Amino acid sequence: MLSIDFVRPFDKTYDLVTLRIRDRALGLTPIENAWLECLIREFQQERNKWDESKFTGYRNEWKRLRFNLSRLAAAAYLHISYDLPRVIADQWPGKSPWQMPPQMRATSIFFSLDRDFLDVFSIVAKDSAIVGLPAYFLSPFSRKLLRSSTHWVLLLRRAAWQHADQLRQSTNRRYVEERMLTAITLALKDVSDLPWSIGTLLPPDDAFAPAVVPVWLSELDHFWMGAASTLALGLMVAYLGRKRWKHYDELSDFIEELGLRTHEYVSIAIPLFQP
Secondary structure (H helix, E strand, O other): OOOHHHHHHHHHHHHHHHHHHHHHHOOOOHHHHHHHHHHHHHHHHHHOOOOOHHHHHHHHHHOOOOOHHHHHHHHHHHHHHHHHHHHHHHOOOOEOOEOOOOHHHHHHHHHHOHHHHHHHHHHHOOOHHHHOOHHHHOHHHHHHHHHHHHHHHHHHHHHHHHHHHHHHHOOOHHHHHHHHHHHHHHHHHHHHOOOOOHHHHOOOOOOOOOOOOOOOOOOOOHHHHHHHHHHHHHHHHHHHHHHHHHHHHHHHHHHHHHHHHHHHHHHHHHHHOOO
16 A cells, blocks of 8 residues: 555645536536536546555555655556546446437547646646645746646546547457556556666655765864855755756656656557457
């Protein structure tokens, strides 16, 4: 089972997205609203199953991720690429139990929600409870990272709709779904196995904790002691700042590569194993 720290960034973001979707649903017809609300409920039920044994491989890779932003991306890509297409396939518009709304209208509704993800991710970039330190010290970089995540979230949502259509027509759906989860897990493993620096994957190491700087000051007067201490502190902060910035720059590449591979691996897995 994953620690709450690993799923909190996603859950908080998901709650914000759900509120936006429900607000938008108020402008729909009753049947359209009912269909969208059904998707919301079913999506949440699938999210609640992430502690099941079939997700063990994905959880093991997820545990390697250090930053909240990479944990958020891993959760979002799993949810969109695995949970969404399976739920949408079950609730496909234009067939029982949803004769209405018609498929074209439901497609329009689903993709009209894209703008809400852009709004939510701009809010998330400023929330330290979700993204961690970047919200305090590197908010422009946090926004850059989340723009990359948003790009892949929107692309994966489009793929999820297509994959749902394929799933609902499959005569061997259970097998196809197993291949989907395998593909998503392999994407995370393969990206995590790339030669990243140690800081990208290990748990937080209190990098901002006070450090001991070996400066010999016993023969300096009080003024120079203060100057030397200030200089030493400045050098330490500059070093840690450069180190932290390098980690976040690498994190941007990690999120981008994970989105790319998740999309490619799942897209390959589904047609390849269709009957």
